[in-house]
Amino acid sequence: MDDVFGTPRPPLRVGLVGYGLAGSVFHAPLIAATDGLVLDTVVTGNAERQRQAAAEHPGVRTVDTPDALFARADELDLIVIASPNRTHVPLARAALEAGLPVVIDKPLAATAAEAQALATLADTRGLLLSAFQNRxxxxxxxxxxxxxxxxxxxxxxxxxxxxxxxxxxxxxxxxxxxxxxxxxxxxxxxxxxxxxxxxxxxxxxxxxxxxxxxxxxxxxxxxxxxxxxxxxxxxxxxxxxxxxxxxxxxxxxxxxxxxxxxxxxxxxxxxxxxxxxxxxxxxxxxxxxxxxxxxxxxxxxxxxxxxxxxxxxxxxYPAYYAAIEAALRTGGRPPVTAREAAAALRVxxxxxxxxxxxxxxxxxxxxxxxxxx
Missing domain, CATH: 3.30.360.10 (Dihydrodipicolinate Reductase; domain 2)
Structure with missing residues (x-):
């Protein structure tokens, strides 16, 4: 992707937490297919899934824990959380506190109050926070x-x-x-x-x-x-x-x-x-x-x-990550906001x-x- 002067801009580097069904079937392929994004690192403690990620996305790094990912926060531009539901809120909070924009697979949280609290944290830090509502x-x-x-x-x-x-x-x-x-x-x-x-x-x-x-x-x-x-x-x-x-x-x-x-x-x-x-x-x-x-x-x-x-x-589905890439570049509104996710959780x-x-x-x-x- 080029900037307004036609100069190529480096792709935004994405860290993906989780390589089960959501991570391997939905997020990783869509990230890899999005102009302006590159799948940099996959987090999974499962050795077989690490091999799968490396085979499906040549050049991708794999690490065992989210902490190993957050230790490189200054080398990344976006964290995608596709791990089990119970981990969504603590991982999102850790990523935001590390200064990283976040995409979370649905459901964003267990409760609307948790989703609103994450939205407030993201707003306070001026960071993108979006729920992956691909449907x-x-x-x-x-x-x-x-x-x-x-x-x-x-x-x-x-x-x-x-x-x-x-x-x-x-x-x-x-x-x-x-x-x-x-x-x-x-x-x-x-x-x-x-x-x-x-x-x-x-x-x-x-x-x-x-x-x-x-x-x-x-x-x-x-x-x-x-x-x-x-x-x-x-x-x-x-x-x-x-x-x-x-x-x-x-x-x-x-x-x-x-x-x-x-x-x-x-x-x-x-x-x-x-x-x-x-x-x-x-x-x-x-x-x-x-x-x-x-x-x-x-x-x-x-x-x-x-x-x-x-x-x-x-x-x-590719339109979701294309909109995420555009929002990260421009500071605009993500395609699905955390407060929209909170409204659904309230229901x-x-x-x-x-x-x-x-x-x-x-x-x-x-x-x-x-x-x-």
């Missing part, structure tokens, strides 16, 4: 956002969003742990995406109702959860997240007073990254076949031919309370106002 760049979400911007659906009344899987046997690991310190369970895993998308589209929530269950034998954490939100603007969002859905529902169903949009299937980018495909290698990144397009119409089911197909916009906390107590939770007015800032 804002899913192909179907970008298509829904465009339909809303164009007014194609009229006034939206109900938004339905599902992230469902059929995994009848628990896989184990910290994501399915019942230990609250691990911040596991499907509410914080998939719900972080669904709630963030709903708030990004329709603004802050004023009421939250949830049902949450542990359905699989041997499971410790919630694996089947439903959330109903009422947004300040009047839209109602119904959000399903499940590992026990024997039949998968539509990814999106958006109902307006003019038309509705229904879309099945998942954005193809995660599958492509898992298969080793990379943005910029000549493939039509984020594109899907016409057979997977959603349908727009009124009065009929899309499954019986109702409505018209709507071309799905290409998904664009997730309310959902936990609602499910546990069997009641609708009304968010305090000051919480709603804070979510809009």
């Amino acid at each position: 804002r760049w899913d192909n179907d979400f970008l298509t829904v956002r465009k339909l809303l911007a164009d007014g194609t659906l009229g006034e939206v009344q109900r938004f339905e969003s599902r992230f469902e899987r059929w995994r009848p046997r628990p896989k184990g690991g910290w994501r399915e742990s019942g230990d609250p310190a691990e911040i596991g369970g499907i509410l914080y895993d998939l719900g972080s995406h669904l709630v963030d998308q709903a708030l990004a589209l329709f603004g802050p929530a004023v009421t939250v109702y949830a049902e949450s269950d542990v359905r699989r034998r041997g499971a410790e954490a919630d694996d089947d959860t439903f959330i109903a939100l009422t947004h300040a603007g009047g839209v109602r969002s119904h959000l399903w997240m499940s590992a026990t859905a024997a039949q998968l529902g539509p990814r999106f169903r958006v109902l307006g007073d003019t038309a509705g949009y229904v879309k099945y299937g998942l954005d193809p980018q995660e599958a492509a990254l898992r298969e080793g495909l990379r943005p910029g290698n000549g493939t039509a990144w984020g594109a899907e076949p016409e057979s997977a397009w959603g349908r727009l119409g009124a009065g009929e089911s899309p499954l019986t031919g109702g409505g018209e197909p709507v071309a799905t916009l290409p998904g664009d 997730l906390e309310a959902a936990k309370t609602s499910a546990a107590e069997g009641r609708t939770v009304h968010l305090a007015e000051d919480d709603v106002l804070a979510a809009t800032r």
Whole structure:
């Protein structure tokens, strides 16, 4: 990347903490594909993952501990935290105190209060802090956002969003742990995406109702959860997240007073990254076949031919790190702010309370106002 005078600028050096699924499949490939960024160091104490990182990203350094990374803080320009959820807050605090901007994989923290405290620390030190909410760049979400911007659906009344899987046997690991310190369970895993998308589209929530269950034998954490939100603007969002859905529902169903949009299937980018495909290698990144397009119409089911197909916009996960690079260069706003992450966490906390107590939770007015800032 060149500066305003056409002089090449050195790439910003990125340290990545964690090389499990999030680090190896999402963050490292997207960082490596971003003009102006270079993956400098990967932190993992696992020798096999160190070898994997070195093979997949020739020239990258590997270290065993975050402390070894922070000891070189003056040689780095950004820290990305893709380690287990329980480590997000302490590692982010340490990075910010070392003077480093930070990207944190979702969920940014366990609570909105922790997220707000990190945001305040980042602001005090004049450092970027962003949550990796990559699902804002899913192909179907970008298509829904465009339909809303164009007014194609009229006034939206109900938004339905599902992230469902059929995994009848628990896989184990910290994501399915019942230990609250691990911040596991499907509410914080998939719900972080669904709630963030709903708030990004329709603004802050004023009421939250949830049902949450542990359905699989041997499971410790919630694996089947439903959330109903009422947004300040009047839209109602119904959000399903499940590992026990024997039949998968539509990814999106958006109902307006003019038309509705229904879309099945998942954005193809995660599958492509898992298969080793990379943005910029000549493939039509984020594109899907016409057979997977959603349908727009009124009065009929899309499954019986109702409505018209709507071309799905290409998904664009690379846009997240491109925006991070631009924000670091210019001092501008990151693509997802820590306070936006705090607003989503406030809803997730309310959902936990609602499910546990069997009641609708009304968010305090000051919480709603804070979510809009």
